[in-house]
Amino acid sequence: SYELTQPPSVSVSPGQTARITCSGDALPKQYAYWYQQKSGQAPVLVIYKGTERPSGIPERFSGSTSGTTVTLTISGVQAEDEGDYYCQSADNSGTYVVFGGGTKLTVL
């Protein structure tokens, strides 16, 4: 079955830049989406179609793509950005939705 691979954890100090990667063979063909999940809450969409930011999401959140890897970048990280981040996409056929394993962002 198709998998998306994320690092388990990323740690940064406030004000620094956090980069979270997501790798998958179908990513050149399928869009990627990023969700933030804070403890005890439902996920919230922060990036769609690889690089687009929904209304209400701070400009410090951005997405990029390069081949089989997509990256979520958080510039000027704030304490409130701490949480789990998940990438999501689909397999090559577009039939099955897949989530990455999640990355825990810790703000030191």
Place this chain on the structure above:
Amino acid sequence: EVQLVESGGVVVQPGGSLRLSCAASGFTYDDYTMHWVRQAPGKGLEWVSLISWDGGSTSYADSVKGRFTISRDNRKNSLYLQMNSLRIEDTALYYCAKIATSSAFDIWGQGTMVTVSS
């Protein structure tokens, strides 16, 4: 207000059955594909199933195929998940989620907890 509210989660024995419901409001429900996504305690998100706007197309994760059935009632703005032959590994918080035109999950419910235990 756009809202999804899940219900039906309980404690059930292995091999048992359960039906989850999700009530939608604040948007034109029958315009959108709907999904179920689950999250085991302390674990990541796992996609479970989807159903097209008219119910004509469904898809399932391999882990639930043949045991779970997704359905919807557009007259009642409701989504369902019939869960049969439940296993301990089905224990999770089950979210219903709406797909936006961008194909992203833009609206999530608060989840309903299913615990499979003897």
